[in-house]
Amino acid sequence: MLLGLSTILRTPDAVLPFEASLDLSDLKFGSSYPVSEPVQAVGSVRNTAGVLILRANIRTVLHGSCDRCAVDFSREVSYDVEAVLTRELENEDEADEWTFLLENDHADLDDILTTAFVLNMDSKLLCKPDCKGLCFRCGKNLNDGACDCRPESDPRWAVLGQLLKDKE
Numbered sequence: 001m002l003l004g005l006s007t008i009l010r011t012p013d014a015v016l017p018f019e020a021s022l023d024l025s026d027l028k029f030g031s032s033y034p035v036s037e038p039v040q041a042v043g044s045v046r047n048t049a050g051v052l053i054l055r056a057n058i059r060t061v062l063h064g065s066c067d068r069c070a071v072d073f074s075r076e077v078s079y080d081v082e083a084v085l086t087r088e089l090e091n092e093d094e095a096d097e098w099t100f101l102l103e104n105d106h107a108d109l110d111d112i113l114t115t116a117f118v119l120n121m122d123s124k125l126l127c128k129p130d131c132k133g134l135c136f137r138c139g140k141n142l143n144d145g146a147c148d149c150r151p152e153s154d155p156r157w158a159v160l161g162q163l164l165k166d167k168e
């Protein structure tokens with residue numbers, strides 16, 4: 001979706017609200033496609049002293065299999081994003097991933113919101129941010145409670161092991 005900005009480009013403090021829906025169902029993350037539901041974005045572009053600032057909230061429900069505990073999950077994610085829209089870059093150093101060029105006074109919302117969504121995604125697909133994962137010994141899902149395995153890093157066992165080794 002292209003958002004025409006000519007009405008606010010030359011008017012300080014002018015605001016243009018927008019709503020958009022993105023289809024990112026073919027966005028591959030690891031080996032899965034977790035964005036099977038539309039991504040909804042609500043926001044506005046404001047002319048702040050001649051600089052166009054886009055602010056938006058983007059949200060969707062992810063569906064996937066947790067990278068840590070392997071449980072299938074659905075989880076709502078919501079990100080607040082802010083980006084700078086500019087007609088030209090004054091120098092290359094200004095360019096960062098949150099600066100977008102306008103084309104003929106239009107902002108390419110699909111491109112901007114897709115980039116913002118991907119930049120905000122976690123590097124792993126987790127059922128919840130603090131997923132405890134599985135015990136690597138017995139395989140119990142530690143989100144359901146601790147297991148009975150002895151902690152691997154009990155320092156007494158390391159000392160004992162060292163003593164036995166010295167005897168050999």
Ligand SMILES: [Zn+2]
Nearest residue numbers: 066069127131
């Ligand atoms: Zn998990």
Ligand SMILES: [Zn+2]
Nearest residue numbers: 135138147149
């Ligand atoms: Zn265990």
